[in-house]
Amino acid sequence: MRIPYSILVAVLLCLQAAQAADAVDGATHDNWQHYGGTQMAWRYSALDQVNTANVARLKPEWIFQTGEYTDALQTTPIVVDGVLYLSTNNSQVFALDAATGDLRWHYEYPPLDLASGANYVLFGAINRGVAVADGKVFLGTHDNYMVALDAKSGQELWKVNIDNAKQCGCAPRGAPLVVNDIVIIGGTGGDGAHRGYLTAFNIHTGRLAWRWYTVPAEGEKGNETWKGDSWKYGGGANWMTGSYDPELNLVYWGTGNAASDFYAGDRVIDPTQVERDVNLYTASIVALDATTGKLKWHYQEIPNDVWDFDSAYEVILFDRVIDGKARKLLVHMNKSGMTFVLDRVTGEYINAYLANEVVTFITGIGENGKLLGRHEPIPGQPTDICPSGFLGGKSWNQMAYSPVSGLLYAPMIEVCMTVTAMRQEPQPGAFFAGGGGNIFLPKDREYYAHLDAIDPVSGKVKWRYPYPTILLASVLATAGDLVFSGKPDGDFFALDATTGKELWRYQTGAGNRGSAITYAVNGRQYIATATGWGSIIGPMAASLFPEEGKNWRSGSTLIVFALPEDRP
Amino acid sequence: MKNLFRGVAIASCLLTSLLTSQAEAQDEILATGKRVYLNTCATGYCHTPDGGAGGGGARLTARGFDLDYITRTVSFGLHETRMLGFATTLPAEELQAVIAYVASLNGIAANGIVVATKPPVTLSPAAERGKTLLHDPLRGFNRCATCHEIAGSGVPVADPIVTVPASTRDLKRLKTAKVATVRIGKERMPGLVLNQGAVRSLFYDLTSTPPVRRNVETATVEIKPGSRWRHSDFTRVYNDTELEEILEYLRAQIP
Numbered sequence: 001m002r003i004p005y006s007i008l009v010a011v012l013l014c015l016q017a018a019q020a021a022d023a024v025d026g027a028t029h030d031n032w033q034h035y036g037g038t039q040m041a042w043r044y045s046a047l048d049q050v051n052t053a054n055v056a057r058l059k060p061e062w063i064f065q066t067g068e069y070t071d072a073l074q075t076t077p078i079v080v081d082g083v084l085y086l087s088t089n090n091s092q093v094f095a096l097d098a099a100t101g102d103l104r105w106h107y108e109y110p111p112l113d114l115a116s117g118a119n120y121v122l123f124g125a126i127n128r129g130v131a132v133a134d135g136k137v138f139l140g141t142h143d144n145y146m147v148a149l150d151a152k153s154g155q156e157l158w159k160v161n162i163d164n165a166k167q168c169g170c171a172p173r174g175a176p177l178v179v180n181d182i183v184i185i186g187g188t189g190g191d192g193a194h195r196g197y198l199t200a201f202n203i204h205t206g207r208l209a210w211r212w213y214t215v216p217a218e219g220e221k222g223n224e225t226w227k228g229d230s231w232k233y234g235g236g237a238n239w240m241t242g243s244y245d246p247e248l249n250l251v252y253w254g255t256g257n258a259a260s261d262f263y264a265g266d267r268v269i270d271p272t273q274v275e276r277d278v279n280l281y282t283a284s285i286v287a288l289d290a291t292t293g294k295l296k297w298h299y300q301e302i303p304n305d306v307w308d309f310d311s312a313y314e315v316i317l318f319d320r321v322i323d324g325k326a327r328k329l330l331v332h333m334n335k336s337g338m339t340f341v342l343d344r345v346t347g348e349y350i351n352a353y354l355a356n357e358v359v360t361f362i363t364g365i366g367e368n369g370k371l372l373g374r375h376e377p378i379p380g381q382p383t384d385i386c387p388s389g390f391l392g393g394k395s396w397n398q399m400a401y402s403p404v405s406g407l408l409y410a411p412m413i414e415v416c417m418t419v420t421a422m423r424q425e426p427q428p429g430a431f432f433a434g435g436g437g438n439i440f441l442p443k444d445r446e447y448y449a450h451l452d453a454i455d456p457v458s459g460k461v462k463w464r465y466p467y468p469t470i471l472l473a474s475v476l477a478t479a480g481d482l483v484f485s486g487k488p489d490g491d492f493f494a495l496d497a498t499t500g501k502e503l504w505r506y507q508t509g510a511g512n513r514g515s516a517i518t519y520a521v522n523g524r525q526y527i528a529t530a531t532g533w534g535s536i537i538g539p540m541a542a543s544l545f546p547e548e549g550k551n552w553r554s555g556s557t558l559i560v561f562a563l564p565e566d567r568p
Numbered sequence: 569m570k571n572l573f574r575g576v577a578i579a580s581c582l583l584t585s586l587l588t589s590q591a592e593a594q595d596e597i598l599a600t601g602k603r604v605y606l607n608t609c610a611t612g613y614c615h616t617p618d619g620g621a622g623g624g625g626a627r628l629t630a631r632g633f634d635l636d637y638i639t640r641t642v643s644f645g646l647h648e649t650r651m652l653g654f655a656t657t658l659p660a661e662e663l664q665a666v667i668a669y670v671a672s673l674n675g676i677a678a679n680g681i682v683v684a685t686k687p688p689v690t691l692s693p694a695a696e697r698g699k700t701l702l703h704d705p706l707r708g709f710n711r712c713a714t715c716h717e718i719a720g721s722g723v724p725v726a727d728p729i730v731t732v733p734a735s736t737r738d739l740k741r742l743k744t745a746k747v748a749t750v751r752i753g754k755e756r757m758p759g760l761v762l763n764q765g766a767v768r769s770l771f772y773d774l775t776s777t778p779p780v781r782r783n784v785e786t787a788t789v790e791i792k793p794g795s796r797w798r799h800s801d802f803t804r805v806y807n808d809t810e811l812e813e814i815l816e817y818l819r820a821q822i823p
Contacts, residue, residue: 070649113647123613124650155768159781164713166721167703191612195705205773206780211708232706261612390613390624420617424607428705430657433612438622536613536624536650543621 022319022403023326024245027479032079032517035129035175036398039244040317043400044477045518049525051480054563055494055504061526061562062101066092072513072534073556076129076175076474078137079519083151084528085132086558089125091141095154099521101560105154112142121171122192122431123536128241128396128515129175131183134203138183140172146185146201158206162187168194169429174240174312174396179251179290182209186238190256190282190310191433193426196237198253200293210293214238214255214281222280230267233426235259236282240396243315245328245344250287250296252330252344254311258282260434261308261389262377262421274304275370283311285332285340287347297347301334301369306376306421307361308389308433309336314398316408317344320457331401331456336361337393337412340369341457353459355452356393358414358442360386377421377435388417388439391470391537398515400477405497407462408454409483411471415544416442441544448544451475451485453500463500469548470541474515476527484527486512488542488552492529492559510555513538528560594668594677601669604662608654619673625651629673638674642667656720691820698817701810709777710805712814719821725760725772725779732818736811740800747774747797751790758797777802 026040029047037043050058066073066088078085084098091109096102112125125142132138136157137149144165148157162185165171170189177184182200189196200209214236216222223231235258242253258267258279265271267279281295283302288295302309316331330344337356342349352369363373377383387393391413399410421435441448447466454461473486482503483495492512493505511533518527532555533542542549610617613624621627643663645653654663671677691699702712703721713722716729727746733739750759750771759771760779769786772779774797803811 156783158773158783161714161723161725161778163705164703164722167705167713205775206782207773207776208709208778217706418622422606424611428703430608431611431614436606436610436612436614436617436623438616438620440622540613540622540624 023328024247024317024319026317026401027403028519030520031081032077032519033132034078035076035131035177035241036243036314037517039177039179039246041241041243041314041398042316042318042403042477043398043475043515044402046479047518047520047525048479049520050478050482050518050527050563052482052496052503055480055482057563058494058504058506058527058561059564060506061560063560064094064096064101064558066094066556066558068092068556069532069554070534071532071554071556072511072538073530073532073558074126074128074514074535075530076515077517077528077530077558078130078132079517080132080151082521084519085130085137085151087127087130087139088556089127089142091125091127091139093130093137093139093149093154095137095151098519098526099524107139107149107154107156109141121165121188122169122429123173123188126173126535128173131176131178133178133183136203138176138178138203140174140176140185140187142171144168144171144187146172146176146183146199146206148203148206160201160206160208162199167429168192170194170237177241177244177251178203179244182290184242184251186240186253188237188239190235190237190239190259190312191261191308191431192235192237193233193259193428193430193432194237195232195234196256198238198242198288198293212288212293212295216280225269225278225280227267227269233259233428233432234267234279234282235261235432238312240312240314243317243330244290245317248328248345249290250344251290252285252287252315252317254313254315254332255282255284255286256312257302257305257308257310259432260424260426262306262419263379263423263434264304264306265379265423268304274374276300276303278304283309283334285311285315285330285342285347287344299340299342299347299349301332301338301340302336302371307336307385307419309334309338309361309392311335313394313396316399316401316456318401318403318456322350322457329457331408333394333399333410335389335392335394337387338365339459351457351459355410355412355454355459356387356414358386358416358445359393360384360416377419379421379423379435382418382420382437384416384418386416386442387413388415389419390417390437390439391415391541395472395537397472398474400475400483401456402477402497404479404481405453406455407497408456409475409477409497410452410454411473411475411485412450412452413470413472414442414445414448414450415439415470415541439540439544451483451495451500453497465495465500465502469545472538472541473512473529476516476518478518484516484529486516486529486531488512488533488538489548490531490553492516492531506561508557508559509553510557511538511552524562526560526562528558530558532556597665597668598672600662601665601667601672604658604666605669608658608666619670628670631674633670633674635667635671635676638670639667642670692816694813695817695820698813698815701806702814702817707805710802714777715779718818723778729818729822732815732822736808736815739811739815740803742799744795744797744799747795749792749795751792752784752788758795759791761791764791
């Protein structure tokens with residue numbers, strides 16, 4: 001029997017679609033409701049009004065200045081029903097008309113004042129976004145409070161302390177994640193003498209719902225992986241934003257590195273046994289029951305991390321058919337650039353690959369993601385490591401995932417570091433890195449950053465967009481077959497998602513260090529990006545490129561683009 | 569003449585000895601300063617171990633800083649930057665030593681630096697233990713610092729403590745007169761009322777720890793004096809010895 005050609009093509013297309021099909025819809029539509037777009041963290045929009053055919057006509061529609069110009073604007077704006085919520089490093093929140101930029105309300109907060117001694121947090125004031133749900137805006141403040149505001153008026157509704165900042169030196173930096181009736185927030189502290197956790201508050205009352213400590217206490221499972229009392233200041237700060245699968249009711253979060261970062265002598269029981277489950281649950285992906293905060297499963301990516309290779313970054317949830325079986329998966333890029341694919345139901349290891357070109361901290365990846373040929377810092381001796389622990393193989397700036405192309409779009413960095421590890425006594429809340437160092441550029445390269453289109457399961461690179469200096473902005477992908485991101489020199493740009501060809505750029509006037517989003521109001525698509533260079537690693541990266549870096553300007557401006565009203 | 573030579577020799581010897589001892593003292597200060605620098609300034613994302621470029625903090629070596637600038641910056645930080653001030657967190661001798669060390673990176677011989685610091689409060693061993701217990705992170709939110717700010721550390725939910733109870737017995741018997749019963753709809757909760765205005769009311773919901781500062785429309789809330797909330801329910805998490813040590817710490821901080 002001959003099968004008609006058209007039917008054969010249709011079957012093949014269906015099979016191909018099924019291969020890449022996601023049972024879950026992680027795409028945004030008119031709203032940009034969560035930090036990662038949706039709780040799946042795709043940073044992908046189904047909007048396609050702006051597309052490869054017309055992106056060259058994109059123009060600024062409105063601009064908003066926050067007034068905080070001495071650092072970076074690292075935020076991801078949230079858009080709900082035509083209102084855009086924008087947060088700043090000093091815990092200000094602005095509610096703006098998403099179509100015009102008109103100010104609806106402004107929530108002011110006392111700015112961080114490290115000089116007076118009134119505040120004490122490591123890393124200064126940084127804010128990467130708010131969460132919006134139930135008619136409320138949820139903000140983690142620079143002095144370690146969770147605040148709920150009325151989304152219509154900006155009126156403060158409740159405020160609760162997360163921890164004593166003067167003692168822990170910690171505060172939230174990543175955006176909160178709302179799941180059902182709770183709002184979950186992490187915090188800094190992985191490089192300090194602190195024991196990290198996630199905290200969930202009831203969105204209606206602000207009351208504590210649960211707290212999950214990354215480092216188990218005495219008597220709890222996992223505590224046996226710590227030497228002596230080292231667990232008390234074991235780090236594991238969960239400083240970015242997690243994901244959520246509503247079908248499984250599981251929250252996924254990447255945990256921070258163990259402390260002290262570079263010196264493990266006081267926290268590792270047997271330095272010769274570092275293959276798996278060392279200093280739990282640091283540098284791991286964890287799945288928690290959203291209702292109770294109880295641990296369901298964990299997968300430790302970097303057992304005995306001595307490079308400052310957090311697992312704190314975004315966890316992208318997607319589905320794939322593997323060996324003929326539909327699998328619920330997650331993909332997670334560790335700070336080292338090592339990328340893990342796990343079954344998100346069970347935590348089963350599927351695959352791991354290296355996304356960087358210059359890698360010296362290991363020689364390869366073994367069975368079940370085992371690190372082969374570990375190149376560890378030798379205490380007291382400067383040791384060169386690639387990628388750098390400070391910048392990572394990728395920074396916190398988020399990748400995007402497109403369900404149409406089935407690809408990840410990742411901003412990678414090729415920078416190394418000389419680490420000098422040293423023993424350090426923990427002082428509560430103070431830096432506890434067990435050493436320090438300086439970054440440097442690997443030799444004989446033409447580019448030190450690249451935006452890659454990567455198959456999330458195999459790690460195969462489909463195309464590469466090289467960039468001569470650094471890329472430290474998140475990536476946005478859209479159904480218009482476009483990928484957006486920004487450069488330190490101020491260029492905000494769009495690439496063809498299929499080929500990687502640059503189609504458009506706009507000079508925003510300040511370095512791009514935040515996260516672009518897209519949304520629609522009354523049928524018109526807008527693309528918004530936060531501009532302003534800064535943070536700790538922004539100037540650090542600029543020091544590698546003295547000529548270019550002197551022009552990477554700080555600022556705090558939101559620029560919103562759209563096609564002209566007379567679009568065809 | 570012979571005596572003159574002898575005198576010169578002795579003076580020279582004394583001067584050499586003085587200079588040597590000064591140099592040794594200076595070396596000691598710089599060694600201390602370097603140790604403090606490595607532990608405090610060159611750990612993690614801040615300055616590099618050798619004071620050079622490539623870390624998160626600024627390069628410190630050969631910057632042309634003067635001693636006054638270094639002293640002010642190390643002591644009080646830099647406004648609108650991530651540079652913390654260490655005047656309240658480092659002991660005076662360590663603060664002076666690290667200033668001298670940073671000065672040495674800029675070619676300044678920093679002898680006899682005087683840094684304005686608050687005289688340190690010397691705590692007895694019991695008070696030190698009390699301080700730790702009051703802030704104890706291993707107790708989660710079940711610790712005094714969840715509601716009390718002492719010497720700038722802790723959460724100022726309660727009014728500042730002005731009188732320290734004379735004994736653990738008195739501490740356990742503390743009245744909780746300011747806590748009222750707040751009713752919103754069908755829900756009742758113990759509340760520490762901060763303000764009851766015509767339009768909005770502000771109170772701490774003490775139902776659970778940590779307390780939540782609620783801001784509600786006055787028309788939706790009913791506030792009645794008295795509550796079942798007891799301070800003793802929270803002091804119970806400590807034993808008597810621990811409470812006595814906490815009181816010892818409070819006595820040292822609150823005259």
